[in-house]
Amino acid sequence: MSDVDDEYMERLDQDLREIRGALFDDTLAVLSPAEPVCVSERVTVQEAVKAMVARHQAGVLVVDGEGLLAGIFTERDVLRRVVGQRHDPAGTAVGVVMTSGPEALRMRDRVAHALHCMAVSGYRTIPIVDEARRPIGVVTATDVIRWLANLFPEAVLNMRPGDAIKNPQQIDSG
Numbered sequence: 010m011s012d013v014d015d016e017y018m019e020r021l022d023q024d025l026r027e028i029r030g031a032l033f034d035d036t037l038a039v040l041s042p043a044e045p046v047c048v049s050e051r052v053t054v055q056e057a058v059k060a061m062v063a064r065h066q067a068g069v070l071v072v073d074g075e076g077l078l079a080g081i082f083t084e085r086d087v088l089r090r091v092v093g094q095r096h097d098p099a100g101t102a103v104g105v106v107m108t109s110g111p112e113a114l115r116m117r118d119r120v121a122h123a124l125h126c127m128a129v130s131g132y133r134t135i136p137i138v139d140e141a142r143r144p145i146g147v148v149t150a151t152d153v154i155r156w157l158a159n160l161f162p163e164a165v166l167n168m169r170p171g172d173a174i175k176n177p178q179q180i181d182s183g
Contacts, residue, residue: 050104
């Protein structure tokens with residue numbers, strides 16, 4: 010192997026160690042979770058959807074009278090539980106069609122755990138709560154995908170399918 014090949018392999022090993030470290034060590038805080046849109050169980054589906062659209066979020070967190078997480082209501086719920094079941098959005102309370110007692114994570118939880126929840130359970134939106142179970146953020150699949158993409162060198166991300174890295178020694182890993 011040439012010096013260039015040795016240098017490339019060393020850089021590749023270093024990049025892989027950094028990626029592994031991020032996968033095992035980064036917490037949800039690095040994703041800068043969005044502030045959640047919270048609504049009461051009594052709010053209508055129509056009002057909840059209006060809040061989702063206004064904030065460009067795929068769901069709302071449903072809180073009880075004490076402000077604790079009681080449920081989640083997402084775009085998927087609109088399709089399956091409202092439109093699919095022919096409920097009237099203006100007359101149906103979000104508490105009737107929400108997912109009750111959703112799994113929630115804390116800021117100190119690892120991104121890898123959120124990724125696992127999304128892959129295994131099919132979640133696209135995960136509530137982030139404090140110790141009392143009050144909503145403090147929302148992590149989406151898009152947040153995790155952006156984080157994953159930032160782990161890879163730009164040269165790799167911009168490759169067309171089937172292309173090979175022509176000058177691996179010139180890869181900028183960030």
